[in-house]
Amino acid sequence: MFRRKWVRNLLVVAAMIAVFLTLAVNTVQPRENLTFVEKGLRIAASPFQYGFKAINDSVSGFFAYFTEKEALQQENEALKQQLSQRNNELTQMDEISMENIRLRELLNYKEETRGQYQLQLAGIIAENNTNLQHTITLDKGSNDGVVTGMTVLNHWGLIGRITAVLPDSSEVMLLPDRESAIGARVRSTREVIGVVEGDGSGSSSLQMIHLPHDADLYVGDSLTTSGLDGVFPGGIQIGEVTAIEYSANGLTKTATVKPYVNFSRLEEVFVLMNSGGGAAQ
């Protein structure tokens, strides 16, 4: 009984396979037309397909939001890094370009003063600008022949003088320092006027005090070192007179001098090797 049933089932299965396999073989080639059953089923399916497609699109859009957002965030990060890198490179190139301009100006100055001055280029490695003192530290010291008292300048004009020397560095007292004093003369008239000193305000402006009321000095006059103070050689540019004030009793006057050197933009300077202690040696 069981065996008969099993054989019957097997025959049914074999018949099913034979029928459907024949059908499959006969439909394996591309057909020009679908059967009416196929058409009917597919037509019936199409409204559902459209409906489900709309759901599918919204679901895909929902997931795409997250996947695209993640991709955009990654791209954004990469671009930020790239931008940062490019900015760094640009800054470096800018720095090099500016250094190139400064060094070219210094070189020109050195060429112009070749017979007059023996100049040693030095870089600034530290600055100490407060109300009490205006100093910078140079990367040249006694090992480079720098000695106390030497004049420091650049193509703009006088900067200061060496006040302390170490083997590989030296300290420069800048013109605006309250202890600084320079004998000055008017460049155009060659008249020796007096002493230019720091005004102690903490700014880089200079002043000339206790000038006789009839001293031949006017706003716009250009001042140079007189060379009579025994500290700085003569003829180095100091600055320009920007204001003159008379004292209350009218006997003296005070001049405000704007130095030619921009002390906030110093990066390389010259040490005048044949000045101060260097000249004495």
Place this chain on the structure above:
Amino acid sequence: MRVVVLFLVAFLGIVLRDTVFNGLSVAGGKPDFVLIMVVYFAIFRGSVQGGLLGAALGLMEDLMTGRFIGINAICKGLIGFMAGYSERNLHKNNFFVPIAAVLIATFGNAVLYYLFSVMIGGNVGLDTMLFTSIPDAVYNMCFSPVFYAVFYRFFAAEAGN
């Protein structure tokens, strides 16, 4: 009536697979609702009815989506027929039985599809067929508890369980 409902659900299952689950396809895998239904129907109704429903639903699948008609009918029919033989031997209350049955049926369906495709001149590789059926199997196993619960509710009493 229940058979009509089964056909309607299978019809929607085929449309769903080719629309919504296209967008939710994981590693190319999509759920085969027809296969799940055939397996569970066969488990509760035996090999003859399982085989007949499998062949009928497979044929509907071929007619709706297939280029050549008959392959899914043979595969699903055979899967239903074989799944039906386990009718008396399975512990139908065990949670893992329906999941394992669907897993085996998915790979069995892939092998049968390969065999009959080759017979009619198809050139699908068996390894490709099996490899792509892994995500299908995972998807099918995810849906199987839901389908099994429904089939258990409507067919278990009649089957005497």
